[in-house]
Amino acid sequence: MKPVPIGILGSGKGSNFRAILERIRSGDLAAEARLVVSDVLDAPILDIAREFGVPNAYLPPGRFRTRLEPQTEQQLVRMLRDAGVELVALAGFMRVLHEPMLKAFPRRIINIHPSLLPKFPGLEAWKQALAAGEEVTGCTVHYVDEKIDHGQILAQREVAILPNDTPESLHSRIQMLEHELYPAVIAELCERLP
Numbered sequence: 001m002k003p004v005p006i007g008i009l010g011s012g013k014g015s016n017f018r019a020i021l022e023r024i025r026s027g028d029l030a031a032e033a034r035l036v037v038s039d040v041l042d043a044p045i046l047d048i049a050r051e052f053g054v055p056n057a058y059l060p061p062g063r064f065r066t067r068l069e070p071q072t073e074q075q076l077v078r079m080l081r082d083a084g085v086e087l088v089a090l091a092g093f094m095r096v097l098h099e100p101m102l103k104a105f106p107r108r109i110i111n112i113h114p115s116l117l118p119k120f121p122g123l124e125a126w127k128q129a130l131a132a133g134e135e136v137t138g139c140t141v142h143y144v145d146e147k148i149d150h151g152q153i154l155a156q157r158e159v160a161i162l163p164n165d166t167p168e169s170l171h172s173r174i175q176m177l178e179h180e181l182y183p184a185v186i187a188e189l190c191e192r193l194p
């Protein structure tokens with residue numbers, strides 16, 4: 001099978017991106033990381049891209065805090081198209097996407113979120129689950145739409161919350177599962193892409 005060209009957007013440490021690259025390397029994921037874009041100049045995800053020799057770019061986000069300027073989002077579409085990207089994976093990208101991206105890549109943008117959506121969308125979802133006294137939380141991979149951490153759910157994994165869990169211990173167990181789930185879902189989608 002021909003590897004599917006994927007693009008990755010991230011603002012932070014990039015551990016999910018690393019897991020994706022490792023799965024590509026081991027031959028379990030028929031994809032090719034064509035471009036990584038970050039809205040944060042010194043984001044570690046860009047260092048990982050350099051380490052693995054993946055083309056990467058910093059996209060100055062403009063004056064908004066939670067979204068891109070419309071013309072910046074248009075620019076992002078052009079960058080991804082120029083790179084031949086067919087599937088976009090958000091990996092810790094801290095901005096909500098709008099029409100330019102959603103129209104350009106319909107049902108081709110996915111996200112991973114550290115909770116069992118629809119529970120606990122938004123920031124620090126593992127802390128939200130702890131504070132709510134949940135016994136189980138987890139992670140979700142879903143298609144991206146115009147709402148935050150919303151859109152059709154593709155897959156979920158559960159994580160038990162232990163009595164002595166701290167936000168850090170819980171987050172780290174969720175992330176371990178994310179690193180299995182996200183590449184697996186991407187692999188499945190890549191196989192099914194027309």
Ligand code: GRF
Binds near residue numbers: 139
């Ligand atoms: C992950 O926990 C993901 O669920 C959320 O952002 C975090 C990104 O982590 N959307 P990393 O940058 O992949 O380490």
